[in-house]
Amino acid sequence: MTTDAVTVRVPGKINLGLFVGPLREDGYHELSTVFHAVSLFDHVTVQPADDWSVHVTGPFADRVPTDGSNLAMVAARTLAARRQRRATVPPVRIDIDKQIPVAGGMAGGSADAAAALVACRELWTLDHIENELLETMAASLGSDVPFLLHGGTAIGSGRGEQITPVLARGELHWVLWAGEGLTLSTPAVYVELDRLREERGTEVGAPEPPGDLLTALRRMDTDAVAATLHNDLQEAAVSLHPILAEVLEAGQELGARGGVVSGSGPTVAFLVGSQAQAIDLSVGLAANGPTGEILRAMGPVPGTQLVHRVGQG
Numbered sequence: 001m002t003t004d005a006v007t008v009r010v011p012g013k014i015n016l017g018l019f020v021g022p023l024r025e026d027g028y029h030e031l032s033t034v035f036h037a038v039s040l041f042d043h044v045t046v047q048p049a050d051d052w053s054v055h056v057t058g059p060f061a062d063r064v065p066t067d068g069s070n071l072a073m074v075a076a077r078t079l080a081a082r083r084q085r086r087a088t089v090p091p092v093r094i095d096i097d098k099q100i101p102v103a104g105g106m107a108g109g110s111a112d113a114a115a116a117l118v119a120c121r122e123l124w125t126l127d128h129i130e131n132e133l134l135e136t137m138a139a140s141l142g143s144d145v146p147f148l149l150h151g152g153t154a155i156g157s158g159r160g161e162q163i164t165p166v167l168a169r170g171e172l173h174w175v176l177w178a179g180e181g182l183t184l185s186t187p188a189v190y191v192e193l194d195r196l197r198e199e200r201g202t203e204v205g206a207p208e209p210p211g212d213l214l215t216a217l218r219r220m221d222t223d224a225v226a227a228t229l230h231n232d233l234q235e236a237a238v239s240l241h242p243i244l245a246e247v248l249e250a251g252q253e254l255g256a257r258g259g260v261v262s263g264s265g266p267t268v269a270f271l272v273g274s275q276a277q278a279i280d281l282s283v284g285l286a287a288n289g290p291t292g293e294i295l296r297a298m299g300p301v302p303g304t305q306l307v308h309r310v311g312q313g
């Protein structure tokens with residue numbers, strides 16, 4: 001049977017803990033982060049075509065590039081280059097249903113790259129490309145990409161690309177605030193953190209995995225998780241977009257157990273105790289908080305998953 005189209009589902013992520021070490025010589029910062037995949041999913045479909053192309057639909061589609069810079073396209077071509085050592089592969093048309101906010105600190109581009117790797121491996125029946133090699137390719141595409149292959153809750157170390165799964169029972173309920181048209185560039189936020197640290201003369205040591213957060217996750221104690229949410233990039237994100245301080249305050253006043261900027265932001269993630277509380281908080285934020293899109297999600301959820309394969313033959 002030949003496969004005509006493959007669809008893969010992939011989640012966005014938030015960082016429950018993000019501890020940033022010193023700037024390394026290669027331009028990256030040493031990290032210790034706790035990634036958490038949440039139930040906002042992009043769907044990426046690949047099918048053979050005459051030319052390479054990307055087509056994006058969904059609420060955030062107008063903010064996503066459809067040229068060769070789209071990370072799903074970069075990923076597919078990276079895998080094709082690998083395959084071409086053995087045989088040529090036809091170009092693919094890539095369709096992305098984009099539900100993860102763009103340039104929001106939820107790794108939507110990285111998610112699409114991870115999905116494209118898995119979808120094209122299936123489409124091109126590259127069974128000899130094992131998960132380990134796929135992870136190496138994922139890391140070459142971006143520091144967040146290996147986590148999106150795994151999903152769940154996991155520690156990221158190195159520059160974030162080395163993944164160790166974390167035991168986390170049960171579910172966490174989230175309300176996400178994504179500023180309409182508000183974006184932040186990841187490198188710009190890291191640069192701002194370095195600037196703030198230099199201004200203050202802060203000594204920066206090697207980042208450590210956060211023991212208190214990991215214990216709270218093992219017990220799935222929502223209040224303890226809320227109390228240990230932490231992001232070293234938050235002050236840099238707030239410095240670049242001061243409205244984020246108002247968003248964090250509004251969420252707390254409206255009943256969130258805890259709140260944190262996700263990754264480099266500007267998406268803000270609020271933790272609540274149940275689905276009912278998530279509905280209450282999202283209604284409150286929509287009515288009384290700073291203007292933004294309010295989304296609800298739960299985590300942890302799995303990483304890339306094959307959801308559909310259409311074949312003939």
Ligand SMILES: C[C@@](CO)(OP(=O)(O)O)[C@H](O)COP(=O)(O)OP(=O)(O)OC[C@H]1O[C@@H](n2ccc(N)nc2=O)[C@H](O)[C@@H]1O
Nearest residue numbers: 027028029105106107142143144159186187190263264265
């Ligand atoms: C901040 C985080 C937290 O999970 O996520 P986002 O908020 O972007 O989703 C990540 O560290 C982002 O990872 P990702 O978006 O994959 O970044 P990459 O493409 O690897 O790197 C883009 C740029 O970010 C900076 N960078 C990234 C990772 C890292 N550990 N140190 C860095 O200084 C570097 O300037 C690098 O050139």
Ligand SMILES: Nc1ncnc2c1ncn2[C@@H]1O[C@H](COP(=O)(O)OP(=O)(O)O)[C@@H](O)[C@H]1O
Nearest residue numbers: 070071072102103104105106107108109110112
């Ligand atoms: N498939 C994609 N989805 C989203 N953004 C993409 C994609 N491919 C490339 N980009 C670019 O990557 C930038 C960062 O997007 P994203 O991964 O959503 O944010 P973040 O790094 O904050 O998590 C966007 O501004 C966009 O120009």
